[in-house]
Amino acid sequence: MSEEGKTQQAGGATVETQDVVIVGAGLVGLSVAYHLATKGVTRVVVLDRESMWANGSSGRSAGGVRLEFSHPSSIKFSQYGLDVIRDFEGTFGMSASFNPCGYLFLTKDSNRWEKMRELASMQQSLNVPVEVLSREEIGRRFSYIDMPDLIGGTFCGEDGVADPGTVAYGFARRAQELGVEIRLGTEVTGITVEHGRIAGVLTTGGPIRSACVVNAAGPLARRIGAMAGVDIPVFPYRRSIYVTEAFDGLPAEMPMTLEFETTSYIRREGQSILMGMSDPSEPSSENIETDRESLEKLITTVLSWVPGLEKASIMRGWAGLYEVSPDDSAIIGEVETRPGFYCANGFSGHGFMHSPAAGRVIAELIAGESPFVDITPFKLERFRNQRETPESFVI
Numbered sequence: 536m537s538e539e540g541k542t543q544q545a546g547g548a549t550v551e552t553q554d555v556v557i558v559g560a561g562l563v564g565l566s567v568a569y570h571l572a573t574k575g576v577t578r579v580v581v582l583d584r585e586s587m588w589a590n591g592s593s594g595r596s597a598g599g600v601r602l603e604f605s606h607p608s609s610i611k612f613s614q615y616g617l618d619v620i621r622d623f624e625g626t627f628g629m630s631a632s633f634n635p636c637g638y639l640f641l642t643k644d645s646n647r648w649e650k651m652r653e654l655a656s657m658q659q660s661l662n663v664p665v666e667v668l669s670r671e672e673i674g675r676r677f678s679y680i681d682m683p684d685l686i687g688g689t690f691c692g693e694d695g696v697a698d699p700g701t702v703a704y705g706f707a708r709r710a711q712e713l714g715v716e717i718r719l720g721t722e723v724t725g726i727t728v729e730h731g732r733i734a735g736v737l738t739t740g741g742p743i744r745s746a747c748v749v750n751a752a753g754p755l756a757r758r759i760g761a762m763a764g765v766d767i768p769v770f771p772y773r774r775s776i777y778v779t780e781a782f783d784g785l786p787a788e789m790p791m792t793l794e795f796e797t798t799s800y801i802r803r804e805g806q807s808i809l810m811g812m813s814d815p816s817e818p819s820s821e822n823i824e825t826d827r828e829s830l831e832k833l834i835t836t837v838l839s840w841v842p843g844l845e846k847a848s849i850m851r852g853w854a855g856l857y858e859v860s861p862d863d864s865a866i867i868g869e870v871e872t873r874p875g876f877y878c879a880n881g882f883s884g885h886g887f888m889h890s891p892a893a894g895r896v897i898a899e900l901i902a903g904e905s906p907f908v909d910i911t912p913f914k915l916e917r918f919r920n921q922r923e924t925p926e927s928f929v930i
């Protein structure tokens with residue numbers, strides 16, 4: 536730590552000071568750090584209690600990147616994320632392995648089908664090349680699907696899958712090269728507030744004074760909020776992913792395919808299939824163990840619409856935590872009642888694809904600039920004002 540990073544306190548003790556403290560070295564915290572550094576804000580420390588970065592939800596994602604959302608601001612977040620991920624090698628010198636396999640959403644529900652068609656027009660007006668597909672067209676183009684009660688679906692060929700680990704690594708390395716410190720094995724245990732404003736953090740490595748703290752703690756965001764006296768309604772929910780052994784007969788073209796009503800999804804992972812599903816009956820918890828019961832439910836569900844998977848055996852699986860907000864949209868920005876406290880939380884299962892834009896927006900706000908996307912729909916205060924509109928494109 537340089538001398539300029541220390542202040543002398545009245546009692547003679549030296550206390551570290553930073554312009555910005557970021558809590559959490561996952562995709563979101565690292566993206567904030569990178570985007571701050573590109574603006575010349577480098578007296579920044581990223582703290583994580585783990586001994587590795589991106590070891591929380593960021594290391595457990597399915598890697599999906601898509602443009603289809605029901606909020607225009609979420610679409611713009613995805614468009615920026617997709618640009619960053621597609622051009623990753625040009626900017627960061629390493630490929631994020633983007634595979635533009637597309638996203639196919641399916642529905643068996645006539646009300647949802649109507650809504651999806653309405654939303655497709657809005658998405659197309661924002662340059663999202665989404666196609667509305669009848670049940671017959673889906674049968675012709677995606678013959679692995681056998682769903683007798685299917686009504687229709689939407690397909691976006693610009694979407695795809697990339698490697699979250701490389702994206703996190705790219706953000707981290709470039710932020711470090713520009714002067715940001717990433718300090719692992721350091722847990723934030725408290726946040727100090729003076730005269731209603733953020734004044735610093737308490738950590739297992741000692742206190743740090745800073746007028747600016749970014750909450751990028753993923754599924755644990757609510758705990759960090761509580762330390763600052765702010766209620767952030769973000770709750771952790773377990774989500775499991777399983778991957779089959781390699782097997783013959785996979786279709787050459789297979790988008791990330793999601794079935795809304797069961798929330799089950801599949802995609803190719805090399806010669807294997809990766810699959811997952813939510814369980815709405817499972818309560819919020821920090822459990823990240825996989826279990827036989829959820830695997831059996833997933834297999835039964837997926838086989839009901841992709842019968843060709845009967846030949847496949849499960850090879851491995853893992854679980855992680857979604858960080859879910861009440862309306863399934865992120866909570867982003869400076870908290871009005873706590874100046875200096877910034878949130879980038881509640882991504883509800885789309886935090887990989889939205890991490891580039893979330894980092895850019897938080898960096899812009901800290902630098903006193905207008906965010907490049909209207910973040911009004913993401914403000915924490917929407918819950919107080921009951922102005923939230925649930926996001927439709929989530930599973």
Ligand SMILES: Cc1cc2nc3c(=O)[nH]c(=O)nc-3n(C[C@H](O)[C@H](O)[C@H](O)COP(=O)(O)OP(=O)(O)OC[C@H]3O[C@@H](n4cnc5c(N)ncnc54)[C@H](O)[C@@H]3O)c2cc1C
Nearest residue numbers: 559561563584591592593597599723753855885886887888
């Ligand atoms: C199974 C699964 C599949 C997913 N699939 C997709 C997908 O296909 N596409 C997509 O876009 N998103 C997906 N997501 C969501 C995405 O992974 C997350 O939204 C994203 O990783 C959140 O990043 P984060 O940096 O906010 O959180 P995290 O990666 O969890 O990082 C938060 C960090 O904060 C640290 N921390 C917490 N408390 C403290 C403390 N007190 N002191 C210090 N450090 C602390 C933690 O150790 C952690 O490293 C998926 C998530 C899961 C679980």
